[in-house]
Amino acid sequence: MSWTEERVETLKRMWGEGQSASQIAKELGGVTRNAVIGKVHRLGLSNRAGGGATAKPAPAKEKPAKPEPAVAAKPEAPAPDRKPAEPRPTPANTAAQPSAPAPVPAARKPIVPAGQPLPPQPSANEISPETLASVREVEKTAKKLTLMELTERTCKWPIGDPATDDFWFCGLPVQQGKPYCEAHVSVAFQPMSARRDRKR
DNA sequence: CCCTGATTCGC
DNA sequence: GCGAATCAGG
Numbered sequence: 001m002s003w004t005e006e007r008v009e010t011l012k013r014m015w016g017e018g019q020s021a022s023q024i025a026k027e028l029g030g031v032t033r034n035a036v037i038g039k040v041h042r043l044g045l046s047n048r049a050g051g052g053a054t055a056k057p058a059p060a061k062e063k064p065a066k067p068e069p070a071v072a073a074k075p076e077a078p079a080p081d082r083k084p085a086e087p088r089p090t091p092a093n094t095a096a097q098p099s100a101p102a103p104v105p106a107a108r109k110p111i112v113p114a115g116q117p118l119p120p121q122p123s124a125n126e127i128s129p130e131t132l133a134s135v136r137e138v139e140k141t142a143k144k145l146t147l148m149e150l151t152e153r154t155c156k157w158p159i160g161d162p163a164t165d166d167f168w169f170c171g172l173p174v175q176q177g178k179p180y181c182e183a184h185v186s187v188a189f190q191p192m193s194a195r196r197d198r199k200r
Numbered sequence: 201c202c203c204t205g206a207t208t209c210g211c
Numbered sequence: 212g213c214g215a216a217t218c219a220g221g
Contacts, residue, residue, distance in 0.1 A: 035213075
């Protein structure tokens with residue numbers, strides 16, 4: 001694969017958007033993240049634009065004697081500030097891109113006090129007692145990751161009340177392709193049959 | 201351990 | 212110019 005205009009375009013765009021080198025590499029295909037980083041440097045856009053939240057000091061010894069045009073960044077790509085008021089009730093949606101500021105289920109209404117956090121938001125959470133129990137078990141051994149620690153292969157199931165500090169993400173290894181670990185996948189993606197005629 | 205970008209250097 | 216290997220972190 002060579003760096004065609006188009007590919008460089010994509011590289012510039014994604015890098016400007018704050019995508020990681022590995023993500024860009026994945027998107028482009030045929031190159032590794034190293035290739036991407038190498039290219040980024042050669043293009044002279046090692047530093048991302050806007051008041052990047054992930055602003056890196058970049059201790060690299062840049063050429064001090066060179067009027068860098070700094071044309072890199074595009075005008076409308078400000079630091080992705082996250083809004084606290086995100087209409088994001090279902091946990092299934094918190095599974096976003098790792099680097100992009102995944103909208104954490106912001107505090108909504110002071111629902112459950114403390115006792116049973118009851119994570120599954122799905123309106124009709126008719127999970128079998130057994131499943132629920134196993135999930136509870138898993139949550140005991142959860143890695144309790146913070147938003148920043150989530151990756152593509154860590155379970156993104158939120159646990160606890162986002163309005164309090166008693167909140168974290170499962171963090172266990174995800175099931176191939178899914179955003180959640182096996183236990184949480186089972187409660188997140190229920191076959192319709194399971195919710196059919198619940199006995200209530 | 202997973203990941204990030206930075207740098208080096210043979211090609 | 213390119214990018215694997217390596218380095219230096221989080």
